[in-house]
Amino acid sequence: MKITDISVPDYFHKVVDCQWACPAHTPVPEYIRLIAAGRYGDAYMVNWHSNVFPGILGRTCDRPCEPACRRVRVENEPVAICRLKRVAADFKDDIRDRLPKAPAQKNGKRIALIGGGPASLTVARDLAPMGYDCIVFDQDPQSGGMMRTQIPKFRLPESVLDEECQYILDIGIEFVGGKRIDSLKALLAENYDAIFVGCGAPRGRDLEIPGRKEAAKNIHIGIDWLSSVSFGHIDRIGKRVIVLGGGNTAMDCCRSSRRLGGEDVKVIVRSGFEEMKASPWEKEDAMHEDIPIFNYLVPKEFTHDNGKLTGVTFEKVKAVRDAKGRRELVPTGEPDQHFPCDDVLVAVGQENAFPWIDRDCGIEFDQWGMPKVDTRTMASTHPKVFFGGDAAFGPKNIIWAVAHGHEAAISIDRACRGEDINVRPPPQVAVSSQKMGIHEWSYDNEITLDKRYRVPHRDKVISLRDIKTEVELGYDPDLALKEAERCLNCDVQTVFTGQLCIECDACVDICPMDCITFTANGEEAELRGRLQAPAKNLTQDLYIGNSLKTGRVMVKDEDVCLHCGLCAERCPTGAWDMQKYLIDMTHAEHACQLKA
Numbered sequence: 001m002k003i004t005d006i007s008v009p010d011y012f013h014k015v016v017d018c019q020w021a022c023p024a025h026t027p028v029p030e031y032i033r034l035i036a037a038g039r040y041g042d043a044y045m046v047n048w049h050s051n052v053f054p055g056i057l058g059r060t061c062d063r064p065c066e067p068a069c070r071r072v073r074v075e076n077e078p079v080a081i082c083r084l085k086r087v088a089a090d091f092k093d094d095i096r097d098r099l100p101k102a103p104a105q106k107n108g109k110r111i112a113l114i115g116g117g118p119a120s121l122t123v124a125r126d127l128a129p130m131g132y133d134c135i136v137f138d139q140d141p142q143s144g145g146m147m148r149t150q151i152p153k154f155r156l157p158e159s160v161l162d163e164e165c166q167y168i169l170d171i172g173i174e175f176v177g178g179k180r181i182d183s184l185k186a187l188l189a190e191n192y193d194a195i196f197v198g199c200g201a202p203r204g205r206d207l208e209i210p211g212r213k214e215a216a217k218n219i220h221i222g223i224d225w226l227s228s229v230s231f232g233h234i235d236r237i238g239k240r241v242i243v244l245g246g247g248n249t250a251m252d253c254c255r256s257s258r259r260l261g262g263e264d265v266k267v268i269v270r271s272g273f274e275e276m277k278a279s280p281w282e283k284e285d286a287m288h289e290d291i292p293i294f295n296y297l298v299p300k301e302f303t304h305d306n307g308k309l310t311g312v313t314f315e316k317v318k319a320v321r322d323a324k325g326r327r328e329l330v331p332t333g334e335p336d337q338h339f340p341c342d343d344v345l346v347a348v349g350q351e352n353a354f355p356w357i358d359r360d361c362g363i364e365f366d367q368w369g370m371p372k373v374d375t376r377t378m379a380s381t382h383p384k385v386f387f388g389g390d391a392a393f394g395p396k397n398i399i400w401a402v403a404h405g406h407e408a409a410i411s412i413d414r415a416c417r418g419e420d421i422n423v424r425p426p427p428q429v430a431v432s433s434q435k436m437g438i439h440e441w442s443y444d445n446e447i448t449l450d451k452r453y454r455v456p457h458r459d460k461v462i463s464l465r466d467i468k469t470e471v472e473l474g475y476d477p478d479l480a481l482k483e484a485e486r487c488l489n490c491d492v493q494t495v496f497t498g499q500l501c502i503e504c505d506a507c508v509d510i511c512p513m514d515c516i517t518f519t520a521n522g523e524e525a526e527l528r529g530r531l532q533a534p535a536k537n538l539t540q541d542l543y544i545g546n547s548l549k550t551g552r553v554m555v556k557d558e559d560v561c562l563h564c565g566l567c568a569e570r571c572p573t574g575a576w577d578m579q580k581y582l583i584d585m586t587h588a589e590h591a592c593q594l595k596a
Contacts, residue, residue, distance in 0.1 A: 102128050435568070
């Protein structure tokens with residue numbers, strides 16, 4: 001195998017699994033250590049620079065970082081990364097004087113942003129401090145987009161949403177609420193230097209089955225219904241409610257129904273429980289509120305009596321796989337099941353709607369009616385138009401919209417300066433030794449054995465009374481400290497210097513995970529099998545170090561290393577060092593141009 005070049009930015013980046021899994025690449029261990037130190041404002045700013053919405057995401061993120069957390073290598077539950085993010089937001093001091101401002105001298109470039117959601121707000125936040133005039137258009141009167149209209153207040157209080165949206169608007173961004181864009185061609189004619197489309201996936205899929213038209217009065221599209229609830233247009237629902245769908249929108253619909261008068265609320269899904277798209281904790285929260293989930297039932301008919309909905313008939317199915325392993329739902333042959341209800345909420349998916357994009361304006365669409373968008377630059381086939389968030393690649397989540405916004409902002413900035421948008425400025429990387437004395441480190445490297453701490457919830461009886469009462473109470477500082485101490489500091493890397501090694505095997509003896517081996521080099525597949533502990537996880541690299549006097553190589557399996565620092569403490573020659581790795585991802589800002 002080739003000797004590992006740790007100067008390549010992405011090598012140690014991949015080892016920090018939580019940060020690598022985060023679409024915005026937030027430096028997770030860095031802000032967790034700041035929380036443990038009680039430096040909540042600093043932790044908030046680390047998040048704000050990267051993911052833009054710490055308080056919002058600390059409550060609503062889909063948490064792609066947590067399944068990647070190295071803690072799951074040694075126990076079942078990852079560090080509560082998402083809820084620790086909320087701690088930074090809940091206990092920060094006033095950070096407004098630490099936020100950027102628009103320069104007095106603008107650069108003369110005007111950017112139109114369609115949609116006031118997370119993608120557009122991220123683009124505006126990145127560009128406004130550089131002197132761009134950013135004008136955000138949204139059909140709703142307030143900013144926030146789907147964060148405001150689709151996420152119930154019992155999950156995301158309006159005060160948190162208002163605060164973090166206002167931080168961005170206060171940079172000097174013009175927000176035009178209540179303004180629907182009806183023609184992209186007309187907007188292009190207004191001579192904006194660039195246009196960003198971040199309008200989300202605003203249309204919920206319908207179910208065209210018998211009885212849909214006759215019982216239409218009591219059949220509601222989930223995302224539209226949630227919007228009406230959010231704006232106060234709907235404040236009640238029938239006592240018996242069926243929610244169709246297995247995603248997070250369905251979970252928000254059923255839990256909202258419980259708070260608006262639904263006494264018998266059911267979620268009915270065509271797939272199996274494990275295959276549902278809803279996050280596991282969303283399903284748990286729904287079931288905790290006495291909402292049963294029924295699986296493998298396909299709706300066949302909305303039953304009605306003279307136009308009044310009476311229930312839904314379902315066909316029982318099962319999952320089978322063909323010779324190629326493809327899954328298919330087939331009828332079981334059992335009798336159909338009928339569930340009586342007063343209202344149905346259809347939450348079976350969302351799709352994009354672009355009737356306002358004139359087909360002769362230079363935007364090409366694919367066979368599914370989606371704009372052709374470059375996944376790296378977020379550019380469309382029109383040189384001035386860029387996409388991001390759900391509008392670009394279909395429904396995902398807030399953190400993906402933020403990541404798209406950062407990339408689009410870089411592209412818009414480079415395009416406006418006449419530079420190639422395909423050339424991306426490199427990230428900035430810092431690696432610094434953490435050794436302060438012979439056996440003293442600048443970080444806490446003791447591995448706590450504590451299990452994951454449960455986030456306190458409000459009493460169910462109280463929370464179900466009011467749709468605006470937040471259910472999760474969040475960690476207090478004491479619980480936050482205990483949970484933060486579960487972090488394994490996997491951004492503090494084990495760095496090996498072969499010239500200093502005397503091959504005494506002290507590090508091998510003391511390593512609690514048997515992840516260090518001194519051996520002859522070889523092909524990867526063969527080498528992985530003859531290490532101190534076989535390295536079976538092919539998604540994780542082997543760290544190969546050379547310059548050993550015997551001609552052997554040092555091999556460390558990055559998969560199971562706990563970053564405990566025992567190898568560096570035990571090494572008599574200092575061949576091992578613990579060095580903190582910090583990568584600052586490229587954003588559209590003056591500092592990033594200097595880096596380039």
